[in-house]
Amino acid sequence: MKVSLFITCLADVFYPKVGMNVVEVLRSYGVEVDFPQDQTCCGQPAFNSGYHKEARESARQLIKAFADSPMVVTPSGSCASMIRHYYPDLFKDEPEWKEKAIELADKTYEFSEFLVHVLKVEDIEAKFPAHATYHHSCHMSRGLGLKGEPIKLLGQVEDLEMEDLPYCNDCCGFGGTFAAKMSDISEKMVDEKIKNIESTGADVLIGSDMGCLMNIGGRLRRLGKEVRMMHVAEVLAEGGQK
Numbered sequence: 001m002k003v004s005l006f007i008t009c010l011a012d013v014f015y016p017k018v019g020m021n022v023v024e025v026l027r028s029y030g031v032e033v034d035f036p037q038d039q040t041c042c043g044q045p046a047f048n049s050g051y052h053k054e055a056r057e058s059a060r061q062l063i064k065a066f067a068d069s070p071m072v073v074t075p076s077g078s079c080a081s082m083i084r085h086y087y088p089d090l091f092k093d094e095p096e097w098k099e100k101a102i103e104l105a106d107k108t109y110e111f112s113e114f115l116v117h118v119l120k121v122e123d124i125e126a127k128f129p130a131h132a133t134y135h136h137s138c139h140m141s142r143g144l145g146l147k148g149e150p151i152k153l154l155g156q157v158e159d160l161e162m163e164d165l166p167y168c169n170d171c172c173g174f175g176g177t178f179a180a181k182m183s184d185i186s187e188k189m190v191d192e193k194i195k196n197i198e199s200t201g202a203d204v205l206i207g208s209d210m211g212c213l214m215n216i217g218g219r220l221r222r223l224g225k226e227v228r229m230m231h232v233a234e235v236l237a238e239g240g241q242k
Helices: 009-013 016-028 044-048 052-065 077-090 095-106 111-118 138-143 148-154 183-200 210-222 232-238
Strands: 002-005 032-034 072-074 108-110 127-134 158-163 204-207 228-231
Touching: 002 016, 009 016, 009 210, 016 032, 016 111, 016 232, 044 052, 044 077, 052 077, 052 095, 072 111, 077 095, 077 108, 077 138, 095 108, 108 111, 111 148, 111 232, 127 148, 127 232, 148 158, 148 232, 183 210, 204 210, 204 232, 210 228, 228 232
Parallel strands: 002 032, 002 072, 072 108, 127 158, 127 204, 204 228
Antiparallel strands: none
């Protein structure tokens, strides 16, 4: 089986280890992974800010970059949601590009979604001694409808004690440009999220979107609190998957 990695902007610039961990885990299951060099931003920041023309330019580039890929895997529920739900509508007045957008949308998978639904992973051979909780990002849980997939994978990791996060459906306050445009509200939201994380007693917060983990982790550092931020792929790889 062959797939292409869509690294996303945040992972590429700030969390390259996450991309490497995704590749490591996929290869451990015999998946051949390549990395199209022409990939770029999915266009979500521009789209969410109302710049749809600019978002279409980014989308066209991404569509061309993955045109020959049989499947695309990304460590971001947010970017996967952008491609799956908004790309076809972006090109609603351009039939040729709309068809290409739908083709990309149909073959794009979030990391844990791919492991559970495509590879049918049932037995994670990883050990990660930690007390952790999981943050459900908005785009992944609401946009893609993916909530149980990462929990199913983490539940198979030996010695990983998972605690349910209170009010897990609440946004962390990141929301891409929202955190910059409405920083006061965003700060109150992330503080509430941190209070709920602390109530679990967890020393590790796991998630599937680096934007959320960056936002929460940044606020924790400013408050002088020590909770480790980890992507699902990091837990599986660091735990010695396969």
